Amino acid sequence: MTENITLEMIKALPKTDLHVHLDGSIRLSTILDLADRYRIKLPANDIDGLKKAIVVDENCSSLVDYLKAFDITLQVLQTDQALERAAFELCEDAAQENVRYIEVRFAPILHTNNLMSLEEIITSVVEGLKRAEKHYNIKTGLIICGMRHFNSNVSLMSRGLKETLSTFNDKELAELLALESAKVAVKMSKKEPKIVGFDLAGAENGYPAKDFYRAFQEIISGHLSITVHAGEAYGPNSIEQAVKYCHAHRIGHGTRLIEAKHDESMPSLYNYFKDKRIPLEVCLTSNVQTKTVPSIKEHPVKKLFEDKLRLTICTDNRLVSNVTVSDEYYKLVTELDFKKEDIERLLIYGFESIFLNYEDRKSLLNEVLPEIKNILYNS
Numbered sequence: 001m002t003e004n005i006t007l008e009m010i011k012a013l014p015k016t017d018l019h020v021h022l023d024g025s026i027r028l029s030t031i032l033d034l035a036d037r038y039r040i041k042l043p044a045n046d047i048d049g050l051k052k053a054i055v056v057d058e059n060c061s062s063l064v065d066y067l068k069a070f071d072i073t074l075q076v077l078q079t080d081q082a083l084e085r086a087a088f089e090l091c092e093d094a095a096q097e098n099v100r101y102i103e104v105r106f107a108p109i110l111h112t113n114n115l116m117s118l119e120e121i122i123t124s125v126v127e128g129l130k131r132a133e134k135h136y137n138i139k140t141g142l143i144i145c146g147m148r149h150f151n152s153n154v155s156l157m158s159r160g161l162k163e164t165l166s167t168f169n170d171k172e173l174a175e176l177l178a179l180e181s182a183k184v185a186v187k188m189s190k191k192e193p194k195i196v197g198f199d200l201a202g203a204e205n206g207y208p209a210k211d212f213y214r215a216f217q218e219i220i221s222g223h224l225s226i227t228v229h230a231g232e233a234y235g236p237n238s239i240e241q242a243v244k245y246c247h248a249h250r251i252g253h254g255t256r257l258i259e260a261k262h263d264e265s266m267p268s269l270y271n272y273f274k275d276k277r278i279p280l281e282v283c284l285t286s287n288v289q290t291k292t293v294p295s296i297k298e299h300p301v302k303k304l305f306e307d308k309l310r311l312t313i314c315t316d317n318r319l320v321s322n323v324t325v326s327d328e329y330y331k332l333v334t335e336l337d338f339k340k341e342d343i344e345r346l347l348i349y350g351f352e353s354i355f356l357n358y359e360d361r362k363s364l365l366n367e368v369l370p371e372i373k374n375i376l377y378n379s
């Protein structure tokens with residue numbers, strides 16, 4: 001019994017997407033087009049072949065395995081034009097399913113193959129977001145990511161850095177680059193309000209958040225908002241570090257917070273999240289693909305929701321995970337028996353969790369609330 005909640009109804013509902021990676025959400029047709037323009041060799045030259053190479057399936061074994069798809073998408077995202085276009089199209093795709101507010105995130109350091117500066121790279125993405133706002137009924141924000149792991153093969157800039165800073169090991173370089181990204185984000189945010197927050201992304205296991213303490217001190221001092229990927233490939237300890245050392249205002253995934261509920265070594269962490277209303281950015285399908293959870297039905301989202309934690313439903317990667325925000329909500333209805341009131345609550349949580357200032361957040365929520373009620377209860 002789906003209580004007459006159809007996919008069409010969900011598509012019409014005003015939604016947010018607060019956890020979506022630019023480099024994991026590019027259109028396949030755009031990858032082909034950009035590869036052609038920049039003479040980049042891809043694993044396949046048609047949509048179907050490329051889809052097989054990028055979109056993950058049940059053979060994906062872990063988060064590290066999942067992240068391999070990005071080696072392909074990143075190749076074509078190394079110019080200002082490509083970045084502007086990818087950002088615009090991501091917002092365009094989201095707007096088509098009535099996502100009214102999107103926070104796009106990306107790590108500028110991964111786009112330095114042509115030696116563009118971090119500021120130029122970020123500006124290109126901001127321009128794409130602004131163009132989308134002019135064309136569609138969508139508001140946007142940008143989250144800058146630091147990366148937990150350093151990969152010298154990622155770009156000309158990273159290779160140069162590895163050679164120049166010869167006494168630094170990869171962990172130290174990752175920390176240094178996250179610090180630099182944080183400083184650039186703060187500096188640019190003084191003039192560019194589209195830059196709303198900072199995140200730590202990449203391989204979680206073996207790369208603890210506390211190592212990035214300095215970057216987050218910069219962000220806190222610069223009064224930007226903070227989200228941290230945690231509790232995906234590692235347990236509640238990782239989530240605790242994100243709060244303790246990085247002062248996270250939201251958690252990316254946070255799936256394994258459920259393990260803290262009955263863990264006697266950290267009895268208060270679960271309730272801390274509930275009491276402080278710290279949102280978890282829930283990405284259902286991505287969690288199944290990275291083997292964080294065995295299936296949608298076994299995802300802790302239902303328990304977390306029943307315990308009244310603040311959750312916001314997100315895509316993670318529209319391309320790599322082959323999802324939309326509407327798909328994710330629909331899975332809650334069909335697989336986990338979420339009702340209309342539950343969907344309404346989750347949509348409101350989404351708008352309450354965005355990294356805009358209080359007035360803008362409130363006015364956006366006031367704008368969409370009557371629409372949500374009308375679609376859910378009068379159609």
Ligand SMILES: [Zn+2]
Pocket residue numbers: 019021201229252316
């Ligand atoms: Zn993510």
